[in-house]
Amino acid sequence: MSVHSTSPQFKENAARALSDTQLQRALGNVKQGFIDKRRKAVENLPEFEALRDSARDIKNHTLRHLDLYLEAYEAKVKASGGQVHFARDAEEARAIVLSLCREANARTVTKGKSMIAEEIGINEHLEANGVTPIETDLGEYIIQLRHELPSHIIAPAVHLNASQVEQDFRRVHKDLDPNRDLSQPVQLLTEARTVLRERFLAADVGITGANFLVAETGTSVIVTNEGNGDLTQILPKTHIVLASIEKVVPTLEDVSQILRVLARSATGQEMSVYTTFSTGPRRSSDADGPENYHVVLIDNGRSAMLGTSFEEMLRCIRCGACMNHCPIYHAVGGHAYGWVYPGPMGAVLTPSLIGVDQAGHLPNASTFCGRCESVCPVRIPLPKLMRHWRDREFEHHLSPATFRSGLAFWGFFAKRPALYRLVTRAAMASLGWAGRSKGRFNWLPLAKGWTKSRDFPAPQGETFQARWKRERGNNA
Amino acid sequence: MTQDSTSKSRQEPRDLRIGLFVTCLVDLMRPSIGFAAVKLLEDAGCRVEAPSQTCCGQPAFNSGDRATTRAIAEQVIEAFRGYDYVVAPSGSCAGMIKAHYPELFDDDPNWRPKAEELAARTYELTSFLVDVLGVTKVGAAFEGEVTYHDSCSGLRELGVKSQPRTLLSSVQGLTLVEMTDSDVCCGFGGTFAVKYGDISAAIVEAKEKNIEATGAPTLLAGDLGCLMNMAGKLTRDGKPVAVRHVAEVLAGMTDEPPIGAAKPQAAT
Numbered sequence: 001m002s003v004h005s006t007s008p009q010f011k012e013n014a015a016r017a018l019s020d021t022q023l024q025r026a027l028g029n030v031k032q033g034f035i036d037k038r039r040k041a042v043e044n045l046p047e048f049e050a051l052r053d054s055a056r057d058i059k060n061h062t063l064r065h066l067d068l069y070l071e072a073y074e075a076k077v078k079a080s081g082g083q084v085h086f087a088r089d090a091e092e093a094r095a096i097v098l099s100l101c102r103e104a105n106a107r108t109v110t111k112g113k114s115m116i117a118e119e120i121g122i123n124e125h126l127e128a129n130g131v132t133p134i135e136t137d138l139g140e141y142i143i144q145l146r147h148e149l150p151s152h153i154i155a156p157a158v159h160l161n162a163s164q165v166e167q168d169f170r171r172v173h174k175d176l177d178p179n180r181d182l183s184q185p186v187q188l189l190t191e192a193r194t195v196l197r198e199r200f201l202a203a204d205v206g207i208t209g210a211n212f213l214v215a216e217t218g219t220s221v222i223v224t225n226e227g228n229g230d231l232t233q234i235l236p237k238t239h240i241v242l243a244s245i246e247k248v249v250p251t252l253e254d255v256s257q258i259l260r261v262l263a264r265s266a267t268g269q270e271m272s273v274y275t276t277f278s279t280g281p282r283r284s285s286d287a288d289g290p291e292n293y294h295v296v297l298i299d300n301g302r303s304a305m306l307g308t309s310f311e312e313m314l315r316c317i318r319c320g321a322c323m324n325h326c327p328i329y330h331a332v333g334g335h336a337y338g339w340v341y342p343g344p345m346g347a348v349l350t351p352s353l354i355g356v357d358q359a360g361h362l363p364n365a366s367t368f369c370g371r372c373e374s375v376c377p378v379r380i381p382l383p384k385l386m387r388h389w390r391d392r393e394f395e396h397h398l399s400p401a402t403f404r405s406g407l408a409f410w411g412f413f414a415k416r417p418a419l420y421r422l423v424t425r426a427a428m429a430s431l432g433w434a435g436r437s438k439g440r441f442n443w444l445p446l447a448k449g450w451t452k453s454r455d456f457p458a459p460q461g462e463t464f465q466a467r468w469k470r471e472r473g474n475n476a
Numbered sequence: 477m478t479q480d481s482t483s484k485s486r487q488e489p490r491d492l493r494i495g496l497f498v499t500c501l502v503d504l505m506r507p508s509i510g511f512a513a514v515k516l517l518e519d520a521g522c523r524v525e526a527p528s529q530t531c532c533g534q535p536a537f538n539s540g541d542r543a544t545t546r547a548i549a550e551q552v553i554e555a556f557r558g559y560d561y562v563v564a565p566s567g568s569c570a571g572m573i574k575a576h577y578p579e580l581f582d583d584d585p586n587w588r589p590k591a592e593e594l595a596a597r598t599y600e601l602t603s604f605l606v607d608v609l610g611v612t613k614v615g616a617a618f619e620g621e622v623t624y625h626d627s628c629s630g631l632r633e634l635g636v637k638s639q640p641r642t643l644l645s646s647v648q649g650l651t652l653v654e655m656t657d658s659d660v661c662c663g664f665g666g667t668f669a670v671k672y673g674d675i676s677a678a679i680v681e682a683k684e685k686n687i688e689a690t691g692a693p694t695l696l697a698g699d700l701g702c703l704m705n706m707a708g709k710l711t712r713d714g715k716p717v718a719v720r721h722v723a724e725v726l727a728g729m730t731d732e733p734p735i736g737a738a739k740p741q742a743a744t
Contacts, residue, residue: 011672018678327661331678365672367665367679368538369628384579387538394540403671407536411544414500414530415551421528428504439738440711449673454680454708457505457736464498464507468526 003121003149005354007338010361017332026159027333030152034324037268038375045264055261056379058254059315062246063306069215069248070297076218080280082293090120093298097122097207097240100294101131104238106204112222112229113137114209115153115318116242116298118340119353122207133207134199136228138192145172151334153341154266154320159333162188196228206232206290210243211317212258213295216251219279220295223262223272230276239278239290244298246314258317261377266319301353309388313348315378322372322382328365337362344372348385356389360398363389406446425466432461494522495559497552497598499569500531501700502721506735509700512727513565513601519727520609527555532564532572538666542580546587549577553590561608562598565723566699567630570600575633600630601723602698606639616728617648621692624652624722625683625706626659627699640698640722647725653690657682664705680709687717696722700735707736 006013017023042048062069074084085100087093101109109126111117111133123133123144135144139157143150145168150156157165166182169191182188208229212221220241222229233239249255263269282289305311323329323343334342339350339359347362356363363386372382393399413420435441435458443451450456494517498510510526517524533548552573556562564570574595581587605611624644630636637659644652663669663679683706687695695710695717697703707719718734733739 011674014672014675018674327663327679327682328675330682331675365668365675367628367661367663367668367676369661369665370632371628371661374632387540390538390540391542392540394542399540403539403667407539407541407544411536411541411548414533414536415544415547417528417530417551417555420530424504437738439733440708440736442712447670449670449676450708452673453677453712454705455711455736457704457707457711459505460507460732462507464503464510465526465528467507467511472526 003118003340005339005350005358007350007354007359007362010336010338010365013336013338014332014365017336022161022164023159023333026161027330030155030158030324031330034267034320038265038321038324039268041264041268041270045260048261048264051257051261052377052379055258055317055377056315058249058257059317059378062249062254063311063314066245066248066306069250070245073213073215073218073248074297076215077280077293077295078218080218080293081283082218082280082295084295084297087296087298087300089300090298093120093242093296093300094122094125096296097242098125098129098131100238100240101126101205104205104292106131106238108132108134108199108203109205109207110134110136110200110203110232110236111140112206112208112224112232113140113156114207114242115150115340116209116244116300117207118150119244119300120242120298122242134196134203136196136200136226136232137224138189138226138228141192141196142168145169149335149340151342152320152323153318153343153345159335200231200235203232203236205238205240206234206236207240207242208233210241210247210295211262212255213241213243213248214250214252214255214277215248217279219252219277221255221275221277223259223275225267225269225273227274230274233276233278233290234288237290238292238294239281241278241293241295242298243295244300245302258377262317262319265321265375265377305352310348310352310385312380313345313352313385315380316345316349317378318345319377321375321377325371325375327367327369327371344382344386345380348380348382348389351389356392356396357398360389360393363387364393421463421465425463428459428463429461432459435459436461490521492522492560493558494524495556495562496524496526497529497532497556497562497564497569497573498526499564499566499700501704502565503529505704506700506721506732508729508732509565509721509723512721512723512729513563515727515729516601516605516614516723517563519615520605520611522609525559529555532569534569534572534576535666537572537576537580546580549580549591550587553577553587553594556594560597561604562594563601563604564598565601565721566701567600567627567634567636568699568701570598571629571633573598600634600636600698602639602643602726603630603634603636606642612642613646614643614726614728616726617650618694618725618728618730619649620694621651621653621690622694622696622725623655623687623690623692624658625655625662625687625695625697625702627697627702628661630698631659636698640696643726644696644722650725653692655686655690657686662702662706664702666701669705676705677709680705684709684713684715688715693718694725694734695719696725698722703735707734711736
């Protein structure tokens, strides 16, 4: 763990998010755009469900033989003239990247969008050691200016609106003419592009993530929509690929299968605008490319998930569909989750990576509506895995004491039907009597979370089982 | 309400002995839903019994208390042994039995087959009527427009979507006006609604807007938990929408005041 986590303050984070009117407006875009686009893309591909099965199977197969595929991948990278570095955790990964930057005498580093880079906190580490990292994905660039984490894994600045971005550009871009009109998104884009073009040309090292690593060929694959990833990895002398170990797949054919569900699930595109394959450093016959090609393969908690019920989470291809369809994410946005990965996939992955004692709220903050699982392109049973975290929390007494004793109290009666009938009969009679004039309660003890903004309907008074016995006798 | 409630039968209902899993919420809060379910099943020709029961165990299951969940599940499996079918007026509780009981006994060769056997003959009410009995018409009448919320567990664990609509379309005088995002969660989520009350409230607020936008004076759904959540929000905000379980309308049993509304005679 490296990036500071505010996951233990999830409730406070959520409360702040709910009262942030600007954020709430921005979240409206997630609700509409992503969902409709995905639905249309899926409707246009009759074999989509079959492709989900095949994507799941490819990832499952790879995870079962991960050691073999990683070795095969490493051999192919070496054969193509590149180097592979294994990092057990974030600290090792940061040290490797810094030493590679120093070898290259790097002053500035351009970066393509990479969630594992966020996870290991590479930017802060480079900056603290005299190397300036520059994010080149527009959304990542914006949040870097704001010193924020991404609030969405494929749309990092989705929590912001255009006028906030304009303010950030005016604050940071010192040469920007104060009279220039930046009121339209396209004008912001032009401004960012102008600034970033210079950075691309000046960078000594380019760092990208990887959507896939291909064992068959030693290739790393990125999918982007802005083309910034290509400039990041082609222009500098050194290209460093950061990837967690579960990104490997066996063959190019496997990549092309999974690509068919990735963009459709993410943005509703048939394919992302750029799908870039890079294999080793520049060959003599290549028109361009880096002189040095390094891959940093990062474990940082993944191998500990293998062989557990959380292994299924390692199938994740980071499309973001789960958060796009999540009512909790729609309500509070990504930052409330308090670490790198938000939404349902974050609610499962974050406790694995930073500990359930830190991230215990996340798998609990779900209604188990199941919409995430219904859209996951690799069929990760996200609600089930969140429930597995709740099992662990319960086993290890991490759930709140009042909640546990309430559950135990209820459980005591639920396991004793005869006593339960007796007690509930009396309780419902008095509760029904108390609520008889209004038909509802606007306050109930121990249910403030409910009654703060909702009434609690009053019971009819007689229980079903009592009335059944009265009307039908003992037929069962 | 006439007795003519079956059209074509895939099963001969007269032979069927049904165990009604009434659900803890219906048992405690709104028994009239249970009696509406009984009426629908009996009108379809089934024999209905309601064995002694408490809860399906879902509150414990979703709170990570596996031991309590299993104890309750074993109790349910025993209580509902021997019935041809087990029917619940709830997609959530039927889903618990159908989708999760077997998983609960994954490592128990004694209970696992019993859990699977119960799961195979357990149904949500409207899907039992339509998919198993082949009922397409009920004899009820209900004047006016209604809108329908698809509760998550029924929808995504059991595929309950068309069945309640099929049955509602046969109710005389009733017009269904679909709301935007009828398949999006209402924010209930069991204990979630209390533990994360603010988030739950924000979600039900979005639902409330979609309900209101239909202009329908009545909201129906198939799960009492969701209904109590939505009704509680609507009454708190003073919205004139009557909230009922779909079984009440299908059975023509709408004499009881809507969920969260006062009894007229008690208002004095």
